[in-house]
Amino acid sequence: MADDRPFDLVVFGVTGFTGGLTARYLADHGPAGLRWALAGRNEERLAAVRRELAVVNPACAELPLLRADATDPADVAAVAASTRVVISTVGPFLRFGEPLVAACAAAGTDYVDITGEQEFVDLMYLRHHERAVTSGARLVHACGFDSVPHDLGVYFTVGQLPRDVPLTVDGYVRAAGGFSGGTVHSAASAVARRREAARVARQRRLAEPRPDGRRVRTVPGRPGRAPGQSGWVLPLPTIDPQVVRRSAAALPVYGPDFRYRHFASLRRLPTTLAAVGGVAAIAGLTRIPPARSWLLGRVAPGSGPAAARRARSWFRVRFVGEGGGQRVVTEVSGGDPGYDETAKMVAESALCLAFDELPGTAGQVTTAVAMGDALTGRLIRAGITFRTLS
8 A cells, every 4th residue: 555645544433422432542542653634524523523632632633634424435535545544433334334445445445443233244345345355455344342352352262272173162242331322223223124134144155255175154052051151141143253254264273164152141040031032122123113213212323321331341251262172261351342442442453454564465354364463462452351261
């Protein structure tokens, strides 16, 4: 990528909740000499964000502001051409995200986002992967809590198991935190579009090459008690297993036969039953347009949990890996998963793409494939824990 572009990275969507936290993280922790800018539709709101950042870091008073509508191809093309890396926090991504992905794929600009929307990721692969391969752009979706701890956690676990043998890894997620308006709207859209998402997923499976001479699987597992886990576990149908599967398909270190299962871990049976009932109720509401409108009207996009609530939030993901007669237990943990740590993860992902020595990749790739050890090291230095328990 040409180094004569004016910016190292641009944050798109800083007037939203997570976008603002991402900009704040960069103001606090961006390296000296970082050339970055803020992009969004409303220049007055961009200027307000810049004033807030200048309180944290006076140098931010001079941050360039790029007025751009996420749905306008000409606007986003200009942003993509101006920078080496784009961070997108503009959700719901299925509604607002594609023009920026398309612009980055065409311009050879690296792209990271915080989406957990599987349909969006699959559509972007079908529509823009090949163009990005040609241009050299790295399109790395799901660079927040979806799915960095899980993707890099499995990668970290596999690295401690024997090579060239069948491997299994189970992931158990436990977390406490609040939800933003954007997260609720994205989740409701995903549930309401399950049939469309399944159709797009099938199209991707047909289009995506399979690993040569290797088998890679994700299976849902069963609810109940898991060996070595306190409490109860439920299969977790998030985007994370699919991201792990694509990393495993691309990297031979995952062995000739790899299997992953992904669970939510809950301490008490009543909590587990309540979680199942709550998810089922919300899923039912989102399929009824008036009920979905009522539900989404309760939470406005751009809102999110207060700093005091985020300070009490946390996550732990434990992985149990087995292969070649060996067993290893690892854990990835940190603070507020959905917002503070997501902002940290996506910002460090962008900085990693901009400045670190990385494998030669292009097209739609995962964090483990594109950044692997380099991003893991960055996150450890930023305060996220990767450790081996046994």
